[in-house]
Amino acid sequence: EKHCPQDGILGEELGTTRPDARRRWILDPIDGTKTFIRRVPLWGTLVALAEGETVLAGAAYFPAVDELVVAAQRGGCLWNGKPARVSEVSRLSDALVLATDERMGTPAQVRALDGLCSRSGLVRTWGDCYGYLLIATGRAEAMADALMAPWDAAALQPIIEEAGGVFTDWSGRRTAFGGNAVASNAALAQEVRAALGGPR
Known part of the structure; x- marks a missing residue:
């Protein structure tokens, strides 16, 4: 002010x-x-x-x-x-996938996230903004949140992108204002978003 x-x-x-x-x-x-x-x-x-x-x-x-x-x-x-730099892990079966709460969202979103998690190497709910820090610093590979307000997501978009990662909404649109968010390293970006129902 x-x-x-x-x-x-x-x-x-x-x-x-x-x-x-x-x-x-x-x-x-x-x-x-x-x-x-x-x-x-x-x-x-x-x-x-x-x-x-x-x-x-x-x-x-x-x-x-x-x-x-x-x-x-x-x-x-x-x-x-x-x-800071995202990891170079390129196999989902080797990836650490995070979520704030895997029960959050519509039934379709919960099923999509469950499908992504079932294909990953390790799943944890170290959520909220700390999970995105782990992506940006190469300690985890992907994180998805079904509900994200602008104040939850805006700071995280440049952090992920400037660390070499990809930050979008679940449809694959590059935005912090989509109402949900998925962040990942670059190597797994397409596979992670396809699993959540975004562009294939």
């Missing part, structure tokens, strides 16, 4: 300020609220800057584990000050 008074703000707790502004800051002070309440250390704070639906930059900070990942379009992705 003080430094960029012309910019809009969109946030889970903050609502919307100046919705017609050309640029918007998209904020989620605590992504993973239920995780935070239970004192599980995998919650984070998300900040993104967008023009329309183009996310220019994103940052995610995980105070309990002291991990910070930041990215900007064509500027790369840094994890605690060092370059």
